[in-house]
Amino acid sequence: MDYEDILYDEKNGVATITINRPKVYNAFRPRTCVELIDAFLKAGWNEEIGAIVLTGAGNKAFCTGGDQSDHDGTYGDGETRGTIGMPVEELHTVIRDVPKPVIAKVRGYAIGGGNVLATLCDMTIAGESAIFGQVGPKMGSVDPGFGTAYLARVVGEKKAREIWYMCRRYPAREALAMGLANAVVPDDKLDEEVDAWCAELVERSPTAIAIAKKSFNADSDNIRGIGGLGMQALRLYYNSAESKEGVNALNEKRKPEFRKHMK
Numbered sequence: 100m101d102y103e104d105i106l107y108d109e110k111n112g113v114a115t116i117t118i119n120r121p122k123v124y125n126a127f128r129p130r131t132c133v134e135l136i137d138a139f140l141k142a143g144w145n146e147e148i149g150a151i152v153l154t155g156a157g158n159k160a161f162c163t164g165g166d167q168s169d170h171d172g173t174y175g176d177g178e179t180r181g182t183i184g185m186p187v188e189e190l191h192t193v194i195r196d197v198p199k200p201v202i203a204k205v206r207g208y209a210i211g212g213g214n215v216l217a218t219l220c221d222m223t224i225a226g227e228s229a230i231f232g233q234v235g236p237k238m239g240s241v242d243p244g245f246g247t248a249y250l251a252r253v254v255g256e257k258k259a260r261e262i263w264y265m266c267r268r269y270p271a272r273e274a275l276a277m278g279l280a281n282a283v284v285p286d287d288k289l290d291e292e293v294d295a296w297c298a299e300l301v302e303r304s305p306t307a308i309a310i311a312k313k314s315f316n317a318d319s320d321n322i323r324g325i326g327g328l329g330m331q332a333l334r335l336y337y338n339s340a341e342s343k344e345g346v347n348a349l350n351e352k353r354k355p356e357f358r359k360h361m362k
């Protein structure tokens with residue numbers, strides 16, 4: 100498939116997938132998700148590839164989640180895919196299912212659905228500029244599957260609830276302390292650091308890593324079912340006045356008034 104929203108590169112046994120929408124801080128639209136799924140499958144089943152890096156173009160953001168200026172819900176020739184009109188659950192699944200370690204290389208913001216993507220990657224290496232956080236309850240959204248329940252496995256229940264309910268931003272060093280990142284380095288050393296981790300991974304036994312990854316996943320795979328159910332609820336929520344108020348307020352750069360739109 101031809102890519103419009105992402106870049107794909109293979110070098111030294113490492114596939115790098117870059118979300119290339121810097122004008123919207125690498126927010127994803129339905130087409131971006133479809134392309135990412137395609138790229139993960141391509142890298143994931145290529146026996147020459149020993150590690151996959153997911154990153155964002157530019158230095159402002161890794162990814163800021165769903166593109167709030169594009170709620171059309173279609174890609175290509177008006178096709179739709181996924182419970183919410185965007186195959187996010189399919190994207191989450193493929194990141195977990197590919198039998199290769201996936202590293203999130205984070206510069207700038209990893210916010211909303213972008214933070215969920217970073218959380219789902221096997222490991223996260225951040226530049227000092229990285230800022231992590233969820234914004235759903237501030238703008239009328241929520242991730243009812245891996246973004247909540249799996250986040251709790253990563254940072255613990257109390258912290259995950261704080262992250263979701265309070266919608267605060269967490270700089271790289273705080274993310275490291277809570278286990279959301281594996282390493283933090285100065286931004287100008289980030290590429291070098293990720294390359295070094297990948298070079299080590301490429302030397303490891305691919306089958307041992309694939310089995311380890313599936314084994315780690317087995318313990319949290321029930322979240323996929325919860326997520327599938329939750330996405331059906333999310334579809335209804337997105338059609339509510341309360342959720343629409345959040346998106347409108349974000350686009351109009353004003354404070355949302357959720358309680359006025361609850362019924």
Ligand SMILES: CC(C)(COP(=O)(O)OP(=O)(O)OC[C@H]1O[C@@H](n2cnc3c(N)ncnc32)[C@H](O)[C@@H]1OP(=O)(O)O)[C@@H](O)C(=O)NCCC(=O)NCCSC(=O)CCC(=O)c1ccccc1C(=O)O
Pocket residue numbers: 122123124126127128129163164165166167168169170171172183184185208210211212213234235238240241337349
């Ligand atoms: C990330 C910020 C905190 C950065 O703030 P700041 O440094 O002040 O920069 P800004 O001036 O705000 O942003 C620069 C520029 O980028 C645009 N932008 C940033 N993020 C997005 C985005 N997510 N979508 C669209 N555009 C974005 C911003 O508008 C600016 O453009 P200008 O032209 O210069 O004005 C801050 O930007 C921020 O808070 N961003 C929004 C984060 C957010 O709300 N993310 C969504 C979370 S919910 C989610 O991910 C679920 C999926 C979803 O909602 C969805 C999306 C698309 C279709 C369907 C759905 C769905 O129904 O699920």
